[in-house]
Amino acid sequence: MKLICLETSAKTASAAVVTEGKVLGEISVTAGLTHSQTILPAMEALLKSCSMKIADADGFAVSIGPGSFTGLRIGIGAVKGLAQGSGKGCVGVSTLEALACNFSGLSYTICPVMDARCGQVYTSLFWSSGGYPKRLWEDMAISLDQLKEKLSSVEGEVMLVGDGAELAFAALSGSTRVLLAPPALRLQSAASVGFAALHRLETEQMIAPGELMPSYLRLPQAERELLARTGKSQP
Amino acid sequence: MMKFVSHSEAETEAIGEKFARMLHPGDVVAFTGGLGAGKTAFTRGMARTLAPDAEVSSPTFALVNDYGGKVPFWHFDMYRIRTMDDLYSTGFFDYLEAGGILAVEWSENIAGALPEGTIFVRITVDGENERTIQIGSEPIAEKEGKKG
Numbered sequence: 207m208k209l210i211c212l213e214t215s216a217k218t219a220s221a222a223v224v225t226e227g228k229v230l231g232e233i234s235v236t237a238g239l240t241h242s243q244t245i246l247p248a249m250e251a252l253l254k255s256c257s258m259k260i261a262d263a264d265g266f267a268v269s270i271g272p273g274s275f276t277g278l279r280i281g282i283g284a285v286k287g288l289a290q291g292s293g294k295g296c297v298g299v300s301t302l303e304a305l306a307c308n309f310s311g312l313s314y315t316i317c318p319v320m321d322a323r324c325g326q327v328y329t330s331l332f333w334s335s336g337g338y339p340k341r342l343w344e345d346m347a348i349s350l351d352q353l354k355e356k357l358s359s360v361e362g363e364v365m366l367v368g369d370g371a372e373l374a375f376a377a378l379s380g381s382t383r384v385l386l387a388p389p390a391l392r393l394q395s396a397a398s399v400g401f402a403a404l405h406r407l408e409t410e411q412m413i414a415p416g417e418l419m420p421s422y423l424r425l426p427q428a429e430r431e432l433l434a435r436t437g438k439s440q441p
Numbered sequence: 442m443m444k445f446v447s448h449s450e451a452e453t454e455a456i457g458e459k460f461a462r463m464l465h466p467g468d469v470v471a472f473t474g475g476l477g478a479g480k481t482a483f484t485r486g487m488a489r490t491l492a493p494d495a496e497v498s499s500p501t502f503a504l505v506n507d508y509g510g511k512v513p514f515w516h517f518d519m520y521r522i523r524t525m526d527d528l529y530s531t532g533f534f535d536y537l538e539a540g541g542i543l544a545v546e547w548s549e550n551i552a553g554a555l556p557e558g559t560i561f562v563r564i565t566v567d568g569e570n571e572r573t574i575q576i577g578s579e580p581i582a583e584k585e586g587k588k589g
Binding site: 238240277324422424425426431432433 | 522523524525526528529530531532534535538539540549550551552553554
């Protein structure tokens with residue numbers, strides 16, 4: 207099973223080709239460039255380097271959220287088009303689960319954290335002990351303070367991974383035993399999206415491109431806080 | 442805080458044009474103040490500097506207008522934004538990361554989500570054509586416009 211995988215949920219644009227237990231190739235760019243301009247040329251360069259055509263893939267994988275509104279739509283839109291055009295199926299995986307897969311095969315309690323702005327994060331918790339990470343929390347959007355409180359009851363050290371890992375590490379390091387993922391394992395990776403997708407395919411079928419949908423998480427911050435600085439109400 | 446007095450729409454535009462020359466990529470310009478004060482005229486002036494080919498109009502229904510430009514210039518209207526979900530689905534947070542210049546009308550509605558370093562512009566109506574334009578690093582309260 208050979209999958210072409212895209213990941214554009216945050217600042218990193220990443221494309222990969224994976225098969226069971228193997229990364230055939232990956233390109234990841236975190237240089238502040240526009241994903242809509244980066245991701246398809248990156249994928250094209252990658253396929254060329256792998257001597258592969260789009261038609262050689264058995265299907266397509268993409269992270270479907272949480273994440274940047276624009277970023278998710280770019281990745282999902284691209285995969286929908288690729289799958290539609292080549293008549294193949296696709297797999298959508300949680301961005302946070304894919305981040306936890308950066309530590310697949312290692313033994314850690316893993317907390318993926320994505321910056322959702324305004325002191326809020328998208329987060330979840332996984333536990334891995336040499337195998338595929340096991341999910342402990344559902345994906346959620348909460349404040350950093352709430353994350354601090356929730357992690358205080360978690361035993362042992364917690365590995366922070368994701369584009370919000372540094373932010374969380376700074377906010378939590380005094381109160382909770384947290385580790386910061388090393389740079390090479392920290393950010394979103396299309397290869398990890400691929401392994402999460404392959405894991406899903408052990409028990410489920412691919413879906414048609416029309417069924418692939420983004421999974422935005424509701425941001426809990428109240429209207430009251432959105433208006434915070436002036437305290438003024440709607441005109 | 443800087444303060445200007447304008448006596449016409451053309452003068453408001455000219456002030457916007459000069460003001461825009463001081464901006465840098467990533468700057469957020471937040472307007473406060475009521476309808477018909479001249480926010481769009483001021484923005485039209487900014488566009489003369491930032492994106493000379495652009496046709497500026499208030500993005501009341503589009504929510505955001507993209508004027509292009511060497512440094513991308515985006516014009517938001519937050520009049521109808523009430524929740525974080527509303528704001529998220531405008532792509533506002535993505536535009537903040539994109540290295541352009543943002544002009545934001547009705548910024549009161551998203552005050553809690555404006556980044557550090559936001560430049561505030563309040564236009565106050567003093568008469569049929571007279572406007573006081575105040576520019577500062579903090580939100581400018583309504584009454585300050587009249588103190589002068």
